[in-house]
Amino acid sequence: MTLPPGSEPVTMSSSSRPARTRRPVVRGEREPTGRIGVFLCRCGGSVDGRLDIESVREKVSSMDGVEECMVMDFPCSMESRETIVNVIRENDLDRFVVAGCSPKAVEARFKSTAQESGLNPYMVEIANIREQCSLVHNLSEATSKAGLLVEAAVAKCSLLVPAPHHRGRVESEEVLVYGNGMSAVVATDELVSEGAKVHLVLPFSPHRLVFNYHDGIRPGHLEDMRDRITDSDLVRVHGHSSVERFEGEPGAFTALVRSSEGAEEIRCGAAIIAWEASEVPSPSLNGSLVVTQAELESIMDQGRVPDRTVMITLREEDTYCPERITHIEALRNAIRMKEMDPRVQVTIVARDVLAFGLSELDYREAMSRGVSFIRTEASPLITVGDTVKVRVKDLNLGEELSIETDLVVMSSWTQPYDTGHVAQVFGTPVDREGFFIPTQVKLKPTASIVEGVFLCGTGVESKTPSEVVLEARSAASRAKAMVSSKMEWGGAVAEVDPESCSACLTCIRSCPFNAPFIGETGKAEIEIGLCQGCGICVGLCPSRAIQLYCYTDGQLGAQIGALVGRVR
């Protein structure tokens, strides 16, 4: 994405955030009694009317353990949830089932309802009788299926145990930013503007931070930002330093920062790895006739434009090449050359021009200004004599072309070289090329595998400077949000039974989030703050020593039994 010159994404400072108005009432959790309440939803006609809810109620109310079974209009509404709280208290229920919409839509609400009525928030089970039943089956089918679904939910619910959960303030509200360039500066600036205390760890002196300008960022802007953060009271800059050790859990990490003057332990609530890739030295540059795009820019800065130019934006097969970035760069420079002198010939050799988003406009403009494009698969052959000849196979013509030119411009690439050590210290994996691997680009942008550690910069993926700015700000906002909110963890988390654990390390090797570790007793333990509740370790454990709260083998077995083990 390209931003208009001088503009920057709007940021939300901490002072402009609306205060939370409603606070949930949390009281001491009650002792389990095994008494179940079932609340069936009519859902304004999308459940009732499409299935016979009364017959479901009759069927379910006779089940063992069901003390109360009632049909409600919208259990998820505020009034109905107050009714549920009262019913739970009056009947001394310790768990309940809600049958209605998908749990994905309503689970969070009923968890807080459970908490408001003094129960563990994970003592709720939702039966999906709308999306997966009443909306897709006819009346008689839906009625009998809904009966089974609610029975299965009751069967699972009767085996629920209070799950460990914790809600508290973070131990440290400081954020560690470990970086080597632009994204570190932008992330630190964003954190400072939101009022966070920052430890900025740099492998060199802060004055050696240099920036790459184009793509709409005002020249000097980043230098100003650098000076602003190095002068800020909120920022402690650790120059010539590296992070040697990083451990703990979200909200309470400890980092060992080593500099030439010695090592220091830093407490922080979250960390941002803001690593920039460095330029790959191009192997085949040959004198002044073959240059890089950056060198072309400096030639143009001197007011000179060669008559004939060929830009090559691809590399040998199987080598990493961020084509989108090189194409954006080539298009921009080709347009600039045509602007300086419309008579010059510019040819761009590409596998396929990847200019999407607003750079599509650059592609159109380059076409209309007469830049020619050659589509090819293999890297062209360059021979340098008095002039330069480029031999390239044009896929559209199906013929080999030999182009005589005055200048060949090769795209250069960036690649992170020194990320292996960082990755090892923080426990975030890198790929074959050395780029950090983000977990979920769409669902959790900037998140790394380690909860509380965020990623940004070109060390994650090649991107344009304005994308770097956006991403660094996003990482900073997420880190700040994390350290200023109350940390919540627990719920569906895995737990090891030390009696059964044989310390075989299977869970430690299989966990994507580095949550299991061998504790002081020599048995595996799971760090509750890092466990994301996927349950991968549960099925792999050869000693069957691990269980996942809310999805134990017993609970799932009861659910499966109720769903299929019936004569129909």
Added chain:
Amino acid sequence: MGPRIVGFCCSYCGYASADLAGRQGRTYSPGVMIVRLPCSGRIDVLHILQAFRKGADAVFVVGCLEDNCNFVNGNFEAKKRVQEVKDILDALGLGAGRVEMFNVASNQGWRFPRIVEEMTARVEKLGPNPLGVIADDNR
């Protein structure tokens, strides 16, 4: 109600695609019972075998698209376990085709009914689960 089929669905993609199918009104056989898992990686050989022992005619596991799992590699773990069950079913003579792993995205509501169709067709070919009769008799 048609063949008894159990679908183990990961919360992020499989379950969400079934929900979407429902909201879009895409109908499928009512014999399909969905069990929600946090991630398809939570599936255990035990759960699939339990379903067959109780009389399920077919079982399918739905995870996120490959390389797109919310828990990094849960769907690959699930795939391995489904393969283990296939081997067991073959050894038992029940037919490896009774169990299958699918990968869908949460926005692919249209795929869920197709998965059900596919599994229903397989049950029609393989016949009902012989263990279902025993499970029903013992009740």
